[in-house]
Amino acid sequence: MLLAGDAWSARFETFRQEAWRLETLPQYLMPQEAEDFAAFSDGTRIDPRTVSNEYTERLRRQVTEGRSQGRVHIVTRPLSEYLRFEFSQYYHPHSIAGEEIRILDVTDRHNPLEGVPDFWIFDNSEVVLMNYHPDGRQINREVHEGDIAPFIQYRQTAIAESVPFAEYVKGLDA
Template sequence: MFLAGDEWAAKFQSFKREAWRLETLPQYLMPQEADEIQAFRSGVRIDPHTVSNEYTDRLRGQVADGRVQGRVHVVSRPLSEYLLFEFSQYYAPHALAGEQIRILDVTDRPNPLEGVQDFWMFDRAEVVLMNYEPDGRQVNREVFEGDPAPFIEYQRIAIAESVPFEEYVKGLDL
């Protein structure tokens, strides 16, 4: 089963304890980000402390309800332009709003999650595979019909091998 629109949005309203994501690509080509990326290229930066939008409001509400949203992004240096954009324009305000973001840098070591694709996992019970073209263009979101145990292990590895976003970006010029 594929998810889009309201069905996809409902996943973030209905989880009970945790929504968690693994990201593995150096860029994601999302049409709705085109203007923001162009502004970033032109030097426009945001103050992450002042960002308030539907996403950050939802994150704050989840935290208030005792629900956790987190992610680990697997990266290697040099960081792509997209990652610098994502760190500055999205991760910084999202972390301030309560998302638990971590970075797994595999520049100088083997990737412990080599070959694992992007996914979201809800309450460690439901997995949604995020299917992308190699260039980062999203194909679809597909509900995984099998045992979530391997994904729970991927999450454990990702968290154990990564560092908090705030620690990773210290010293970066975002």
């Protein structure tokens, strides 16, 4: 089953305990980000402490409700321009709002999750595959119909092998 629109958005309102994502690409070409990405590339920066939008407000609400949202992004250095943008414009304010963001840098090491696709897992009961072209253009979101046990293990590996976002960016010019 493919997910879009309200069916996709509902996943973030209805999960009971945890929503978690694995990101594997150096860039995501999302049309709604094009203007902000261009501004970032031209030198515009935001103060992550002042960001308040629908996403950050939802994160704050989830924290007060005892629900968590997290992710691990697999990266290599040097960071792509998109990753620098994502760290600055999204990860900083989202982590302040309560998202548990971690980074798995595989620049000088074996990637323990080589070949694993991007995915979301909700409450250890549903996996949604995030399908992309190699250049980061999204193809679709697809509910995984098989065994979710491997995805739970992927999440455990990603968390164990990664570091918190704030620790990773210390000293980076992100």
